[in-house]
Amino acid sequence: MRTVEKALRLLDLFDDQHPDLGLSELARLSGVDKATVLRMLNDMAATGLVEQDTQTRHWRLGAGLLRLARLREAAFPVSRVLTPILEHLAQATGETAHASLLAGRDLGTVGVAESTRPTRVSLDPGLVLPLHATASGIAFTAFARPDLREQVLARTLSGVTHATPTSRAALSDLIAQAQARGYALADQTFESEVYGVAMPLFGPDGHAVGALAVASPSSRISDAHLKTIVTTLAPAAKEATLAMGGRIPATLKIVL
Amino acid sequence: MRTVEKALRLLDLFDDQHPDLGLSELARLSGVDKATVLRMLNDMAATGLVEQDTQTRHWRLGAGLLRLARLREAAFPVSRVLTPILEHLAQATGETAHASLLAGRDLGTVGVAESTRPTRVSLDPGLVLPLHATASGIAFTAFARPDLREQVLARTLSGVTHATPTSRAALSDLIAQAQARGYALADQTFESEVYGVAMPLFGPDGHAVGALAVASPSSRISDAHLKTIVTTLAPAAKEATLAMGGRIPATLKIVL
DNA sequence: AAACGGCGGTGTATATAATGAACCGGACAA
């Protein structure tokens, strides 16, 4: 693998449960030699992508990320545009809403508005959504650039739950359904007891760049509830696409 | 230079004025061969640090940054803690307030609250503040870990304006003044017509991790105005440090 | 105390991965 990519993969080892990691820990998790990992970390620290706790000597994501993210937001205000949409969506459906954008090989969560109900779906901050195992991923892939879609289909698909599609045929079916309906449904394909409804967000070229989704406890899903979610989600996704400067393809149809 | 660092330096070529850049442009600006730059960009795109516009083929900062920044914020809520403090500071002083954290070799702006006055200081999003040329940088360096301070003093100091300290002695003086006063003053050392007042933000080990600053048009600075700024900034900086889990060294004194 | 194991970090010979010059096809201008 390319060295730069290997180094950047280290960043993905940090998550909600592991906000800081030691050198040996990072080496073990990444399967790379300690000495190499240390050099990579120092290189990344030089630009603020990671930083080291002076006391524990552990590493964490750096303040440079905040600066770069702000810079991106200034040019392409995504979070700012999505936040009110997500909040309205959560309020109107009573369920947790989230938005994600393609970041590398998967979707990265860039905004969440939680439901206020006592039982609700809760998402870890910065969660990565696999393209084949989530409603968001399916909705995105169904409307992504064809070459990208083909890449996803060609991947070896890891099973996450019992309902995760692991064969090319199964995934292809789900994608076809999403293309026909204009949105994707996923019952416990990523997280048990979670039912996801997702619609694609489009870029200026009319291909998907991300997804807008509502996640509900599976137990609360009924035909009526599903209908509410879909009819609320549709205008929200449209608004989000337009606000981000995207173009909705003329062929898109939302089928209840 | 290390390959990873060279690749990450490409990220710093994006700024407020240049939100997207072409391949040749990046190669020219970085002084690296096109082929190499392209490989680096592709590696960074694989983790979402950058992304390519499908139409213009230009590159911009990627959505992965948003995810990683959110992840960092979840573990170390910096922006969220600083925003209300900055807003209060801007309101109480009538001037633009900003916060920055060490990110690599310099301070990266992580929060801004603009003054509402007709004449005010405006900061580019994601601005990088050199340690030797800004009030924030001096305040930070004065209270940073001694070895880091020594590194800064050992650097070749580039002049930004006529007032920028460029000799080790001049910088050393400014640092000593800041240490004695508990804050730094900088009259047009970075941007002409801008007067900066900055206090350090401390980490858990009692050394500076960033700075909180108020930037005023030089023309508006008077003894009374300066006094207002300092007396408003002091409790704000203290609050910010504590809210971020930092420890204020017992030796710190604020001298009006 | 002594021995141990894990930690963060360093030095260096080896081998792998980064490099850049030359090149391609396409878009646009003169």
Next chain:
DNA sequence: TTGTCCGGTTCATTATATACACCGCCGTTT
């Protein structure tokens, strides 16, 4: 047509990343 600049590709050369062995340190166990 010719020329120029663009994004992108190829491939021989070589500079750079790599991993092993090793260091000192610290806390726990024996």
